[in-house]
Amino acid sequence: MSLLACENLVFGYASRSENRAGLVSAFDFNLEAGEVVALMGANGSGKSTFLKTLAGFIPPLAGTVSLCEKSQWTSRERARLVALVRMGRMNGAFFDRMTVREFVGLGRTPYAGVFDGHSAEDERIVDESLERLDLKDFANRWMSELSDGECSRVYLAMAVAQQVKVLLLDEPNAFLDIPRSRKLFVMLQTLAKERGMGILVSTHSVEYAERYCDRIMVIENGLARCEAAADARAKGLLDWTEKF
Template sequence: MTKEVLVGRGLALGYPQKTIVQSLNVSFLEKQMTVIIGPNGCGKSTLLKGLGRILDRNAGEIFLNQKNISELSSKEIAQQLAFLPQGASFPEDVTVKEIVAVGRYPYQGLLQKKSLEDEQIINEVLDQTGLCELADTNVQYLSGGQKQRVWIAMALAQKTPIILLDEPTTYLDMGHQLEVLKLLQRLNREMGLTVVMVLHDLNLAARFADYMIAMKDGEIHYQGTPHDVMTAPVLQELFGITAIMGQDPVDKTPICLRFE
């Protein structure tokens, strides 16, 4: 039986002037690709930041592999959960390999240098993400899709079984969007990586998700398979659109053909 690896109970999240998410319950299953969708400002990114401890909780509890996250050290959490924020930027004058190596910090002591195991893991991750030939390249010379692969590689170097990604395809062209999502899908299928991400493109969300969560006004309105969530009535409620739905001829996933 597939187990819950990340659970939020009674979550209240927001900012000093406004609470975005209130009394929300959510859970994510091991080795599943879950995509969170919803209109702008509905709380998608706020929820992800709360789960990733980027945003402090106003109320509620988070459980990581059945353990209350409040009882775990930052190092213990970083060994189980990786978070990639939207629009993350690189420092100047660093190479791809140097960025990926940052993912090994949760396993190193103060002033400790990289071990042979660290080096081996970094090289493995570079290979898994197709970055070996770019290892010594300065990141400022990479394309948008390549930069996203570097962030994913850094997260993989943490050797965490769970990765959270906030809109990983933002600002990428169609080809690079597909490249990043196919990489995540391959890592999910081959390595059993649990992936939770926010996406704006509904058709890509339906194509790559095992499970979808639809949010509006800080609440979860629908959740289930893409066939459960990607329907005309749901899209009408979430986005206020009249959608004509169809089916992807290859993947057999639902697609939005037109909306008004």
């Protein structure tokens, strides 16, 4: 069973007239449990828009996106199935006022009641997520005190606490150095296998995409193509990376 399936999908912002036809011509895409797919393409090719469409933030212009073989979900049900994580450098005023534990606890929001109370079970899941990403010692640190590498682990821990089936990541290693990027991709592989998650990760790191992802999806010249990572180079999916 596909965790996530797109059929004849056309995505883009309906309000922008130049995009009415969509950024990319209609295509199909499936994400299976336990696999990590790299999403690649030049800046502005539509990677982030695609991820937002999958997460339900933007309605598709045409075609369908279904999660667990159903295309209609309430926003809360959807939040229990799919998370879109954007790990930019966040310096909001409220980063000063949130501990790591509290941030990871936000992952339980889709399960919380109206007063945002956490049950013992919620607390256990938060603890487990912190442990899973080696954040136990950081639990009481303020978010603003973390390094970028630590921050990316906290974001992942939140998604783990959210217990989603589909994890969408928008350039998670944009601010990470080489060893931390590698560690992140290894972690994604482990999470996908251990938890049966489907992970779609947009990145500019060709090497990690080839080494640590199962498949590579490329958006180029208005076309979306997807191949097994091992065959991607041979099939010309990565030619655009050497364009200039």
